[in-house]
Amino acid sequence: xxxxxxxxxxxxxxxxxxxxxxxxxxxxxxxxxxxxxxxxxxxxxxxxxxxxxxxxxxxxxxxxxxxxxxxxxxxxxxxxxxxxxxxxxxxxxxxxxxxxxxxxxxxxxxxxxxxxxxxxxxxxxxxxxxxxxxxxxxxxxxxxxxxxxxxxxxxxxxxxxxxxxxxxxxxxxxxxxxxxxxxxxxxxxxxxxxxxxxxxxxxxxxxxxxxxxxxxxxxxxxxxxxxxxxxxxxxxxxxxxxxxxxxxxxxxxxxxxxxxxxxxxxxxxxxxxxxxxxxxxxxxxxxxxxxxxxxxxxxxxxxxxxxxxxxxxxxxxxxxxxxxxxxxxxxxxxxxxxxxxxxxxxxxxxxxxxxxxxxxxxxxxxxxxxxxxxxxxxxxxxxxxxxxxxxxxxxxxxxxxxxxxxxxxxxxxxxxxxxxxxxxxxxxxxxxxxxxxxxxxxxxxxxxxxxxxxxxxxxxxxxxxxxxxxxxxxxxxxxxxxxxxxxxxxxxxxxxxxxxx
Numbered sequence: 345x346x347x348x349x350x351x352x353x354x355x356x357x358x359x360x361x362x363x364x365x366x367x368x369x370x371x372x373x374x375x376x377x378x379x380x381x382x383x384x385x386x387x388x389x390x391x392x393x394x395x396x397x398x399x400x401x402x403x404x405x406x407x408x409x410x411x412x413x414x415x416x417x418x419x420x421x422x423x424x425x426x427x428x429x430x431x432x433x434x435x436x437x438x439x440x441x442x443x444x445x446x447x448x449x450x451x452x453x454x455x456x457x458x459x460x461x462x463x464x465x466x467x468x469x470x471x472x473x474x475x476x477x478x479x480x481x482x483x484x485x486x487x488x489x490x491x492x493x494x495x496x497x498x499x500x501x502x503x504x505x506x507x508x509x510x511x512x513x514x515x516x517x518x519x520x521x522x523x524x525x526x527x528x529x530x531x532x533x534x535x536x537x538x539x540x541x542x543x544x545x546x547x548x549x550x551x552x553x554x555x556x557x558x559x560x561x562x563x564x565x566x567x568x569x570x571x572x573x574x575x576x577x578x579x580x581x582x583x584x585x586x587x588x589x590x591x592x593x594x595x596x597x598x599x600x601x602x603x604x605x606x607x608x609x610x611x612x613x614x615x616x617x618x619x620x621x622x623x624x625x626x627x628x629x630x631x632x633x634x635x636x637x638x639x640x641x642x643x644x645x646x647x648x649x650x651x652x653x654x655x656x657x658x659x660x661x662x663x664x665x666x667x668x669x670x671x672x673x674x675x676x677x678x679x680x681x682x683x684x685x686x687x688x689x690x691x692x693x694x695x696x697x698x699x700x701x702x703x704x705x706x707x708x709x710x711x712x713x714x715x716x717x718x719x720x721x722x723x724x725x726x727x728x729x730x731x732x733x734x735x736x737x738x739x740x741x742x743x744x745x746x747x748x749x750x751x752x753x754x755x756x757x758x759x760x761x762x763x764x765x766x767x768x769x770x771x772x773x774x775x776x777x778x779x780x781x782x783x784x785x786x787x788x789x790x791x792x793x794x795x796x797x798x799x800x801x802x803x804x805x806x807x808x809x810x811x812x813x814x815x816x817x818x819x820x821x822x823x824x825x826x827x828x829x830x831x832x833x834x835x836x837x838x839x840x841x842x843x844x845x
Contacts, residue, residue: 357474364400370484383485387449390414394441397481401437404610409596410438416592417442421451421567426586426593428576430632432619433596433607435573436533440471443529443571447506448486452569454507456520457531458558460540462512466497468533469510473500513550517561526563532572532586541578551582576634579803598632603698625795629806641801642766643773646794648782651692654718657683659824660692662711663754663817664725665809666704666734676792676809677704681711682817683719684825689772689818691780696792696810701734705741708749723751724820726758726812754816762802765815772818773797 374382386393391411395402409429417423429435446452455472459465475482476489483489487503494501499509507525511517513535520527532554540546562568572586576595587593596606598616605611620628629635654660660683667675681693693714695707708723715721725734742748758764772778784790792810799806 357470358478360400361474361478364398365478365480368396368399368481370480379485387445390418390442390445393445397444397479397485398441398475401434401441404607406438407433407607407609409594409606410434413594414438414442417569417571418446420591421569423568424570424572424589424591426572426583426590427596428574428583428587428593428634429596430575430598430606430634432598432611432632434610436468439531439533439571439573443531444472444475444482446529446569447502448482448504450504452529453505453525454520454527455529455531456509456511456517456527456558456561457533458511458513458517458554459532459534460513460537462498462510462515464534465510465512468531469508470497472508473497476500476502511558514553517558520561526566527561528563528566528568530558530562530568530570532558532570532582533574535572535574536577536581536583538577541581544580547578547580547582551585554582575631576636577630578636579638581636595634597634625792626799626806629799635805637799637804637806638801639798641804642770643797643800646797647773647776647779648785649690649779651690651779651781651783652683652685654683654692654715657685657690657719659683659720659722660715661817661820661824662693662708662721662723663813663820664704664708664723664751665813665816666701666725667809676796676807677701678793678810678813679704679707679711680793680810680813680817681715681721682814682821684821688777688779689821691778691814691817694780694784694787694789694793694810696789696796696813701737702741705737705749706745708751709741709745709747712747712749722820722824723749724754724816725751726754726816754820756819761808761812762800765800765808765811768815768818769811778814778818 371379371382386396391406391414413425413427417425427435427439443452443455447455457465457469459468473495477495489502489504491501491503497510499507501507507520509520517527535550535554536547540550559570572583572590574583576583576587587595598606598611600606605613605616620632623631626637626639629637660681662679662681664679665677667677676696676698679693679695680691683690683692693711695704697703711721711723738749738751769778780790780793793814796807796810800808800811
């Protein structure tokens with residue numbers, strides 16, 4: 345639990361609002377008529393209202409999804425909205441601005457906020473309380489809000505009769521009636537916890553409390569606004585249940601499906617790159633992409649070992665999974681160099697990154713230089729990705745490196761990716777027959793590869809381009825061996841096979 349001193353050390357809202365008052369002073373020389381006209385005009389424009397009264401929150405222009413969300417909430421008195429928005433997308437901040445506008449303009453009268461604990465609920469209610477008691481622009485335009493004798497961290501009622509209350513998950517919400525008004529705004533924020541989500545029974549119990557105790561505080565005849573803020577932190581969590589029943593739910597990640605910042609006005613590509621570079625792929629997927637990953641469902645760990653001298657491998661296969669798009673922030677591109685030694689498959693080189701097609705092709709030339717003729721190398725790329733645009737890129741790369749790249753398509757009609765990877769590679773990995781070069785351990789490319797292997801599961805939305813390239817390489821190694829064996833058998837029968845690779 346957070347002690348009062350700890351909560352204050354976490355963030356000083358009093359100082360924050362004082363700074364905002366200094367930076368955004370009131371218009372003290374206007375007449376009452378001028379003030380009413382100004383306030384009326386502000387209330388017509390949600391974004392203008394937010395920017396005027398909450399200048400230190402409104403540090404960046406809103407994204408389109410912010411504007412759409414506010415429009416839905418403001419235009420629907422009876423509404424249930426789930427906001428599974430990534431960190432750094434201001435889900436709690438925007439919700440607070442919306443609720444304060446609704447209450448200050450008389451549209452809502454009784455607000456109850458719940459979180460995973462009472463302390464956390466009070467922490468989330470703190471900015472509401474401080475802004476109402478200390479924000480000079482609110483006080484100037486809507487009057488003094490603080491009502492002595494009814495003003496605590498967990499519960500307060502404004503002079504205009506609007507009630508706010510914070511309760512923790514599992515607490516009794518009884519007594520939340522404000523005079524004759526039952527709760528007409530229910531806020532659920534930061535409700536799921538990692539520990540709770542490890543136990544499905546705990547999740548179900550908390551959801552039962554939300555339905556039976558928390559939601560049931562509403563009036564049937566009075567419109568209710570419910571806003572559920574959080575992230576999808578587990579495959580079984582309350583946020584996912586809320587998404588299923590909400591009037592509207594929109595999953596917003598730090599980047600969109602095209603790999604671009606969803607709030608470029610605040611979070612630039614460089615800022616996102618910097619933040620994500622300091623955490624693992626699995627952590628980033630859970631915190632910023634609403635994609636919780638349970639590690640080790642199929643591959644508990646990878647095995648590292650010493651590789652043989654390149655000349656000891658009869659041949660090598662360099663296999664590339666090029667992903668679907670050429671932009672830097674989309675699917676991962678992956679190339680692996682694999683050789684077979686006795687009954688082991690050695691992954692000698694690994695490239696796995698979100699990068700451009702040009703960089704991906706450069707990996708092939710790097711492999712050519714690395715092998716240096718010590719062993720034959722067969723270069724494959726997943727079909728049908730040798731298209732006109734890729735052919736043009738290959739021509740440019742050949743000129744750049746002054747080498748003709750012997751890249752050929754993998755013509756297989758591939759079955760489902762997950763089951764193909766699992767059936768082919770999991771037994772090899774379990775029996776320690778799939779060995780990764782120990783010299784690669786800890787490198788950025790290898791960390792991406794390992795994270796993708798550990799994240800693999802039938803239901804995961806994690807990237808799997810790295811494991812797919814390993815599966816493709818292993819398949820081609822086996823196919824080449826089978827082909828060579830067939831040639832030997834044909835020649836021993838008196839017929840010569842002139843097929844060349």
